[in-house]
Amino acid sequence: FTLQFILLKYLIMKKVLVLFILINSNYIMAQQNNIENNQSVSNKETIRKFLETVRTGKSPENAKLFMTDTVIAHQVNVEDESIVKRTPENYIHHVKDFLKMYGDFSFEITELLADGDKVYARWIQKGDHLADLDGYAPTGKQINEIASVVYRLENNKIVEYWIQID
Numbered sequence: 001f002t003l004q005f006i007l008l009k010y011l012i013m014k015k016v017l018v019l020f021i022l023i024n025s026n027y028i029m030a031q032q033n034n035i036e037n038n039q040s041v042s043n044k045e046t047i048r049k050f051l052e053t054v055r056t057g058k059s060p061e062n063a064k065l066f067m068t069d070t071v072i073a074h075q076v077n078v079e080d081e082s083i084v085k086r087t088p089e090n091y092i093h094h095v096k097d098f099l100k101m102y103g104d105f106s107f108e109i110t111e112l113l114a115d116g117d118k119v120y121a122r123w124i125q126k127g128d129h130l131a132d133l134d135g136y137a138p139t140g141k142q143i144n145e146i147a148s149v150v151y152r153l154e155n156n157k158i159v160e161y162w163i164q165i166d
Contacts, residue, residue, distance in 0.1 A: 042156060043114050043116075043117065043118075043119050043151075043153045043156065044112055044113075044114035044119050046066060046119075046153060046156045046157075046158075047112065047114075047119040047121055047151050047153075047158075048109065048112060049066070050066040050067075050158065051107070051109055051121060051123065052109070054066060054091070054095060055095065055107065055123075056107040057095050057096075057098060057099045057104075057105065057107075060091070060092045060095035060096060061092055063088040063089075063091045063092050063095075064088035064089075066157060066158055067086070067087075067088045067091060067157060067158045068154070068157045068158065068159050069087060069088075070085050070086070070087060071085070071086040071087070071091075071158050071159060071160060071161065072084075072085060072086075072159070072160040072161075073085070073086045073160075073161055073163065074160075074161065074162040074163070075163050075165075076162075076163065076164040076165070077164075077165050098125075098127075100130065100131050101127070101129070101130060101131045101132075101133055102125070102127025102128060102129070102130065102143065103127050103128045103130050104127070105125050105126060105127030105128075106125070106126045106127070107123060107124075107125050108123060108124050108125075109121060109122075109123050110122050110123055110124055117152055117153050117154065118150055118151065118152050118153075119150070119151045119153065120148070120149070120150050120151075121148070121149045121150075121151065122146070122147065122148045122149075123146070123147055124144060124145070124146050125144070125145040125146075125147070126142060126143070126144050126145075127142070127143055127145075128140055128141065128142055128143070129141050129142075129143050145165055145166070146165070146166045147163060147164065147165045147166070148163070148164050149161055149162065149163040149164075150162045
């Protein structure tokens with residue numbers, strides 16, 4: 001009777017241990033997924049704020065709040081693809097150039113998706129052709145720009161992006 005009791009107790013404890021390990025591993029996996037989801041949400045909000053405050057031209061001087069010291073920008077315009085190293089300072093000038101070329105342009109985020117350290121954004125920018133643009137003299141006519149961008153973030157700051165503009 002004692003040996004059977006010991007074996008039964010051993011089997012029960014083994015099953016309890018296996019059950020504990022399964023529950024614990026599921027809990028750990030759920031926590032990891034929660035962390036990844038929170039990171040995606042946080043990165044998405046960072047990009048939303050960046051676009052709404054800096055890229056719109058409202059407060060370009062805040063670029064340093066959203067960008068690392070050097071950001072690698074992969075830019076595709078028509079057939080031309082280039083890689084540019086951007087700093088918050090030259091991004092400020094980049095946005096101010098938009099204000100000179102387009103005036104007080106409208107800027108609408110039409111899509112924003114996040115997955116881990118990457119955030120996809122699409123927008124429509126509408127402004128007037130007020131300055132030389134790609135060799136074309138100003139016409140005063142409305143120009144619509146549609147862009148798609150994938151931003152990569154580290155520690156809630158932009159470190160790299162891929163942009164295609166039409």
